[in-house]
Amino acid sequence: MKALITLTSSESKRLIAKGVKAMPDVINAQENHTIIVAGGTTNAFVAEELMGIKINDKSGYTMGIVTKGELGISQSTQKTTPFVIQKGQVQEIFWKDYLPKLKKGDVFIKGGNAVDHTGLAAVMVSDSMGGTIGAAQGILYARGVKLIVPIGLEKMIPDVKAAVEFMTESTLDESIGHKVGLIPMLGASVVTELTALEILYDLEARCIAAGGVDGSEGSVIIAIEGLDEEVSRAMQDIRALKGEPAVTVQ
Template identity: 45%
Template structure:
């Protein structure tokens, strides 16, 4: 039995989680025989890179973002399209058409903004129509599509998301430091954190023991890894492979032209 102490920055965690998601049996099966639908988001961008084998401007592969100390959106001119694969190749139709065809053997991947003590996850939505989760939730939950939420423990919150969600909504706030949003629980999701990632990739247990940092380590997660000698060697190699993953650059819309300005503390001038 070996034990190790590992600290991962947010970008390193995202890369680790992406590798684990791609290695999951459900994903590998769908990659060969069905649909994989990847909704846009920064963590999801790492998964897209792992599946496609090519680099993506990950900070641009999202609409909603928390950047520069605020909830925000990326520039509308670069809003990305969701990635859909069918039997390992790019799906030629619109993403909505894929959702209509998907079922329990297919995979839907959507990142999140919160994971609570019970491993329940939730995601922000700021568009009046519910954004990505609002447009896809009905299709995925009613048809039993296998839904994965890749999410780092940097997003751990002590408040149950079913309770905190009741406090939110785009018209629920008088002022704020950024974009107003609703927190939407994803009750049918299978979260993949650093804990699941190490279990999937190396067969070792990962126990979160600390969080945070400074000087470029803000948002970090520190874990104790435990396992037999062979699996811990795998864990060491996996950890070496993700260490040094560069952080994402800030990328936000100009407040003066933002389409969400009216539901933003900064854009509306309420803060």
């Protein structure tokens, strides 16, 4: 059976979050280890799915944000600190303070700003020390901690490696909004809408088009194919998440 679905940006974020929750590494970490859900609007959806909570202002679950046509810093009045979840329970500890305790079996979830067809993702940073990923990446690599990057196909660019190399050739002189750099996240498990559909329903999924207007900017159109019962189940679930509110700054 083959079907076609269209997802707005926020609907994609919800689907991706559900896919992340269903990953074997995440299920294992929820039961036996620790998960850090770093900042990011998509990660706000992930936090909701993992903990069964509601984050009303998801723009407050991030620092850097693209809004009003420029690169900026979230001005949300409802800031939410990234969660540290140990064996399914939220810990009263700042995520950076937990970094030295990370070990194999733990999971670090970090959003991104760019992904390409090879599955390489990157994140923009304005902090001189590399922001969240600058603080965490060395520890993750050294200790074999799983890095998961939930990221929508609306953020697909032609070539992440080429983009990173271009950005590091020289410094920026001007910018509309904040000046940023670009850090690649090698070895990360990238979860897009396609990955989520494969995880949740064992379907083959292909993005065939993207874009929209009048609130559907950033939408993706995806064709799915698989067993009749799985495609039907996917369609039922997708219809249920249609109408997911857009992420707005409050």
